Amino acid sequence: MPYVVQPGDTLLRIARMFNVNKESLLAANPGISTVNPLFPGLLLSVPAQTAFIYRVQTGDTLLGIAGKFGLTLHALMNANRHQELKQLQPGALLTMPCAGSSRIVDGRAEYGQRELMADAESLAKAYPFLQVEKIGASVMGKPIIAIRLGEGPVKLHINAGMHANEWITTSLLMTFLEDAAKAASFGEKLCGLDMQALLQRVTLWVVPLVNPDGAELVQEGLQPDHPHAQELLRWNKGSERFNKWKANIRGVDLNDQFPAFWEEETARRGTDGPGPRDYPGPSPLSEPEAKALAEFTAEQQFDCVVALHTQGQEIYWNYRGYEPPEAEQMARKLGKDSGYKPVKLSGSDAGYKDWFIFQFRKPGFTVEVGYGVNPLPVEAFPDLNEEVRLLLVSAMEAARSK
Template sequence: MDVYVMPGTSFWYLSQLFSIPLRLIMDSNRDVDSQYLAIGQRLRVPGYVTVNYQIQNGDSLWLIAQRNNLPVESLFLVNSNVNPNALQVGQTIRIPRRVTWRIVNGKQNYDYQSLMNDLWSLIAVYPFMRMTNTGDSVLGNNIPELLVGNGAKRVHYNASFHANEWITTPILMTFVNDYLLSLTNQNSIRGLSTFPYYLQAMLSVVPMVNPDGVDLVINGAPENAPWRDQVVQWNNGSTDFSNWKANINGVDLNDQFPAKWEEERDRNPKTPGPRDYGGEAPLTEPEAIAIAQLTRRRDYARVLAFHTQGQVIYWGFQNMEPPESEILVNEFSRVSGYEPVQTLDSYAGYKDWFIQDWRRPGFTVELGLGENPLPLSQFDEIYEDALGIFLAGLYM
């Protein structure tokens, strides 16, 4: 929500007036020098929106504030161009509303456009959350990263490496939304106060690693797409892409990392297709390159890649994982009921590469049970299981 500086306005004043932690006010206005605020300058208050209201006969800002259980000063701050002593019937003013509801609606076919619509809506309400572009997909879709928090501990979550596992994206986005809600409303999640996590950790989230593949699974190949005939051919002539895991080039992005890549290639398909083809070399696909470059740049303390299905958590790679990994996975298992599995006869995955190159904790979390793509009827159950993992990744 935009407010406008009046005499006496400061970040601390806004924090007290709107009951928002000062750190969130500061981080929502990173481009502002708090020591030199100018009258009329625009500032952002997170966790609020404004709604329009038409002045009725007998209205005053004081009466409107009383009816809406608001301090009248908040009306002055969002209506800097309104003369409170000269209100006109029919005149439109803005009234602050604290956001206490989810913006993200995860229970839908959650394609790339759904993701981007939600991201822009979240950024508008929670400007302390930053969004960066990690790179572009094969078809030129931006692959966004979200950053929440200021702490020294850098934690990374990602989803939808595999196209038909797209339900992981709205699950992860729902957690992001709930985390933001708890920060601005100063509410707990499962009895845990989240603001200390914001101060201690920087959460990096890439909610959709494979946007082209997700759109292919959910929406099919557009009739006029120049690549339509090719992907249909790779899909054994079918226009049903529900079993498609790869990116639009027919490359499995989670077989693209230089962690025993050659051994994984030896036993997998040698040509593009719906799944398991790891490309002609590691890190050839723009989506995998983007995630690898981001990981090198951020230098994460731990990474969690969310997939479906199996209700298991893979946490080792060639005995290169540190002792901390077992402590973490046991906590993830405790809060979710998922089974921890140290080793898997599979290589070239993102968490394999992270463990190999950094010798830090990396996890592949297989959400839910059944056949991919998992149905939206499982959404609530999967989210409740995953919520404990999302939280433990921050507090451990």
């Protein structure tokens, strides 16, 4: 099947769209590679999806077979147009098309602003008790959204995607949100906990992608018509590879932007100016992304916050002695439930967690998801998802018990 590359496409996004694997897409298009970005207008050949055969059993119906394999009735009938399907005969062989993911959130490829906005809309339709609102905009005008789940008096906030090359935290957080909403909707348990009961005690507010401009740059590379192309190339020392970029599109590290001993962090970093990482900016909250998150936090007066980053499988829970007495015990619970290591950190300032603890004297945690080198590979998503699910359910339970 021919496919014309569109703006924002990557190999993994195309593979996800057609439900094929990256290797088969590369094999069908030997002229492309995983190193260089795809350019709009390129014509690709997409291999056919695989299928398998099912032998009809006594009592089977088309609708029942479709449901058994997670297919729509239309997809099943379309794959067997050559057969008479009005009267199924036991022993007849049916072609079963390869089913796409039955989930709304799909973590098999890069996950950025366009996936987030589409999934937020779909989740709100599937689970009308979710609330989606815009809390600000990025440098390039992309909406920064927050999503609420639950009606409890205790407010827990979780954010992700603050560092550009840590964008996998966004798909992990959205996957968790979908799992929690589904469990609450159908009266199911998640990691052994009754989500309906939990969400009567806890209100969960998530900001899945704090740095949409940076995530786009890491995932899609620098396009020739990018409005900040010349500056970005200069800040990246002339390299067109942006896989190590952590900052926002103005070269500011958003997790060094918060007013908690910001001057000391600036002196410690010693960076000359904008770049891929570690530049705290010209002043605290100079960047619209950090400002939006700080204002939202102050408005909501959260009881507890969790900031998802990568990597290290660690939980940072303290800040200069300003953390409340229960913070260490909560960190130990998160560590016990997830397998991550609680760490008492020093020599770091101006982060979101630091500012929250300093400003509100409430529990705040930075969680370093996974282990390896950033950006963590998409192939690690299933394992990371298991870790994050356990940890975030534990965070909800710990918040409820405060």
